[in-house]
Amino acid sequence: MDNCCQDKSCELEALRGHQSKVLWIALAINGAMFGLEFFVGLLAGSTSLLADSLDMLGDALVYGFTLYVVGLSARWQASAALLKGIVMASFGIMVLAQAGYHLMSPEVPDFRIMGATGVLALLANGTCLLLLTKRRNDDLNMRSTWLCSRNDIIANVGILIAAVGVLVSGSMWPDLAIGLLITVVYMRSAVYVIRQATTALRLPEYREAPKESIQSVALLLERHQASIE
Secondary structure, three states, X not given: OHHHHHHHHHHHHHHHHHHHHHHHHHHHHHHHHHHHHHHHHHXXXXXXXXXXXXXXXXXXXXXXXXXXXXXXXXXXXXXXXXXXXXXXXXXXXXXXXXXXXXXXXXXXXXXXXXXXXXXXXXXXXXXXXXXXXXXXXXXXXXXXXXXXXXXXXXXXXXXXXXXXXXXXXXXXXXXXXXXXXXHHHHHHHHHHHHHHHHHHHHOHHHHHOOOOOOOOHHHHHHHHHHHHO
């Protein structure tokens, strides 16, 4: 029995270590890309690049907070996921605000800068997604973090499409259209994460989970669903 407990403890410690390593790498990548995309977005006059830079900042903050709760109780993890959902929704609202501003002050972005930065961001987020894919089923925090990176890939492809659209049309409309499309994707993911975390926080298991617990929210939700069917 003692050996079993010791083995389980080692497994949990190894899991926490793997999660932390992946999150630190993702944090560094997103922090660096935020600075680059924000500066280049201002230079190019691109709404989609500025919006993506804010999302990079949001992801960096999310990864940092997730590092804090790795290995804590299931309730802490669900609370962190709820906060991440709110952060995602907040940045979606920011994209809408930026789109409204450019509607009032039209400006055609530089498609060459948009395209080059979009490719770089795609490579950076692709690296993060590959790292997080292996850990996405560990718990709700890692699942929601993986969703953030998946959305980033979609946004990066959107920026490339917008760059081509600006080149062909010579107008700002493709940039604005992609910005609104990105917002819809972010808001849908935000609502999903918020609902999952809110549901989990209502479960008795999350009020009483010990610090050593690193159970998946998905498993608890399945147990809860089975009990009411």
